[in-house]
Amino acid sequence: MSIKMIINLSLLLLCVILTSTEKQDGYCDLKEKTCDRDFLNEKFIIYDVNPPEGFNLRRDVYMRFAIMLSDARQHNENWKLILPPWYSLYHWKAKQNDYPMPWSNFFDVKSLKKFAPVVELHEVFSKIDSNIFKIDRLYVLQNYDDAFENGEFRDKWEIGGDCDYDGSLWGYNNITVKKTICVKYQGRISKLWELISLNPADKFVMFAHGEIPLHDQYGTKTFWDCRKSMKFNKNLISRAKKYIYKYFNCNNKICNNYVSVHWRRQDFARSRKKDVPSIGGTVKQIDNAIKNYNPHIVNIFIASDGQNSELIELEKQLSDIGFKVHLYLPTQLELDTFKDGGVAIIDQIICSHAAYFIGTYESTFTFRIQEEREILGFDSSTTFNRLCPDNGRCEVPSKWKIVN
Known part of the structure; x- marks a missing residue:
């Protein structure tokens, strides 16, 4: 075998290794044409949470969406979850918190990616041709006035009514929304796929008030697998x-x-x-x-x-x-x-x-x-111990034990 053939084979092997590594990491360099094709075929979900809600509830909301996207990946769906930046939370008082911060500041994102197809927002920015990130459809979720219909709580949603998006789009001025839809929503988070399916051409879909949809699998092995992936x-x-x-x-x-x-x-x-x-x-x-x-x-x-x-x-x-x-x-x-x-x-x-x-x-x-x-x-x-009031009843905390 000639030296030229050996060099060509080595280069080909190196390309295969690099391409495989990029796909495992879940993102890649814009300069790679294969990566551009991947990005063109991918679709993305991003969500926001009611502004007054704190850091630790938002971690639970993330789990709901991460499990939803993990399940979709197992069915060969090409959707990814954009991690919404941490921005100006109510309980965060320091001035340093007044700009959007990536999840990598607080969590091991590589560990998150092993459970669900997630990407940081800045990764998406790096792949957009223009400087404007255009969200195709923003669904503003709202609670029903009465959670129980005929005394029964059931999954349901309906489009319509008036609503305002009370978020800030994480302080970015280069994010726009093409169309805003008001949705009354009640029930498990997997029902969101029914909304998404109404407009199959959408590439970027956002849900405001992501705290409203409930866990599909709270306390199950899948829940705990997701929770264990949230390494700091x-x-x-x-x-x-x-x-x-x-x-x-x-x-x-x-x-x-x-x-x-x-x-x-x-x-x-x-x-x-x-x-x-x-x-x-x-x-x-x-x-x-x-x-x-x-x-x-x-x-x-x-x-x-x-x-x-x-x-x-x-x-x-x-x-x-x-x-x-x-x-x-x-x-x-x-x-x-x-x-x-x-x-x-x-x-x-x-x-x-x-x-x-x-x-x-x-x-x-x-x-x-x-x-x-x-x-x-x-x-x-x-672990499951609490401080009680000085007087009156002291309810015992619920024990949510791990499932391996």
Whole structure:
């Protein structure tokens, strides 16, 4: 075989390897013609969530759409899910959060891609010929006035009525919408395919108020497979592990020498007074929980959105009865680097590895920690615990155990 033939065969083999790698990654360089053809044949769904909703509920909304797209991929449907950027969330106060941020800031996107065909919005921007990203159809989802018809909750939708899109398109001024449709919607998220099928030529379809459609498979193995794929950004994991080792001398997945507490304040303390305890009541419950679980534990990690004055008083009262209180207080550099969302995730990771966890009732921040602890393999008795009000009924938290 001549040298020229060997070189040609080597180049051909290299092209095959590169093309295969690009398809596995789910995106590719514009300069590759095969990639252009792939993009022409692909269709995309993007969604938005009611602006006041927080980071942790949005993570659950993502799972609904990711499972929907994962199921479609298994049926050889050529749809991909565009990950909506994180932008100006209500609970994020730092000025650094006033521009759209990719999911890679907070999550391992390669891990997300292994479960569902997802792409970052900037990946789509890089493949559009013009500078304008045109959404073919925006469906503005609305709740029905009465969820029960003849006393029965059932899946249904209907087009019509007046509605306004109250989102900001993530702060971009080069995203436009060709047509907006108002839809009353109730039921499972898979019913959205019925809407999409009405206009099969659409390439880019968007759903506003993506929190309205419900899970098809909540709590199933598919649900947990999706949840397990939501691995955090490695820099956030590294920072949390350094904190755990520094203050609790633990390098293990499951630590046995500290208790963690999610103490939700602010809006909960105002609007859910019947569900949350006072500072004194919080101290009493933490003390009793530790005595019952392991009276030798003295370290308590607190994750909270409370005011400084509240946290100082909580720390004082816990210290007075012999506990050592820890909080993750980011430096300005860390806040600039990780943003409010990353700081919250670091709090969650530290809470997730504690020997025992106490959460806040019906808080999505607490839910995400409970899910993480189920994935890590903690006994459920150490995870599904809550702070109770000082007086009155204290409802036991639901236990959503992992399915492998």
